[in-house]
Amino acid sequence: MSFPDAVLQIDGNPPVHMDPATPAIQQDGSNARLELPEPYENSNRVIAYLSKRGISRDVIDFCLKTGRLYESRMYHNAIFVGFDLQGTPRYAAIRGTTKTRYMGEAPGSDKRYSFAIPADDNGTELHLFESAIDLLSYCTLSEISGKVWRQSHQLSLAGIYSPKENKDEGIAPAALTNYLQSYPEVEHMVLHLDNDEPGRSAAAMIQQLLSQTYEISDEPPVRKDVNDDLMIYRKQREEPTR
Structure with a gap:
């Protein structure tokens, strides 16, 4: 039994189901695969899961069509893929679509290329999130408010970024550093x-490290995360008017 499965069994939860991998893709300049x-054959369960999380079908379809999202064969997990500038997959976040709520990464994932949606036309604004679902939630909220969300860059940090206690030794997240190098047109970041x-x-750490180079706005969600904000908005819209 794997360590994650052992922890889940101790907690009284069913084991996590991991998918068998397809043939590996060699990463440039690295031994990791x-x-x-x-x-x-389809992504119906992933579509249903993300729809329940409030994500717009237009946003889901965009990710499916561009290969950024698909459903795994064995356990029907949601797979969020990150690419390099050549369009080669370099990262994959795995999200369970069942009650286990499993979250992990495919073996060989390179966090420098975490899940992202670049701007459609050399946008200068970058929106930053902790997870792919928060990213898609923001795109959905933007769509609802009438904004064209493809005009700006969207990037997930692939988890919680924990800065060092000694702020003088802090470094920016690898995914953010690599993205800014790949898209030098970015001038403004929204956290x-x-x-x-x-x-x-x-x-606070990102602002301290990069505010001399970039214009940075801190716009945290009202609730715990962006998907919580979206779910509450959807619920309020669906409640009958008294």
């Missing part, structure tokens, strides 16, 4: 990290 889970102590600490 990204092992993507084999895709299923949507979680509204909790780790998220606020990470946002």
Whole structure:
């Protein structure tokens, strides 16, 4: 039994189901090999799961059509893929679509290339999130408000970014550093990290490290994360008027 499965069993939860990998893709300049889970013939369960999380079908379809999202064959997990500038998969976040709520990464994932949606036309604004689902939630909220969300860059940090206690030794997240190098047209960053102590600490560190070079706005979610904000908005819209 794997360590994650052992922990889940101790907690009284069913084991996590991991997908068998498709043939690995060699990463440039690295011995690590990204092992993507084999895709299923359709992504119906992933679509249903993300729809329940409030994500717009237009946003979901965009990710499916561009290969950024698919459903794994064995356990029907949601796979969020990150690419390099040549369009080669370099990272994959795995999200369970069942009650286990499993979250992990495909073996060989390189966090420098975490899940992202670049701007459609050399946009100068970059929105930053902790997870792929928060990113898609923001795109959905933007769509609802009438904004064209493809005009700006969207990047997930692939988890909580924990700065060092000694702020003088802090470094920016690898995914953010690599993205800024890949898209030098970015001038303005908008932070949507979680509204909790780790998220606020990470946002403060990013501002300290990069505010001399970039214009940075801190716009945390009202609730814990962006998807919580979206779910509450959807619920309020669906409640009958009294």
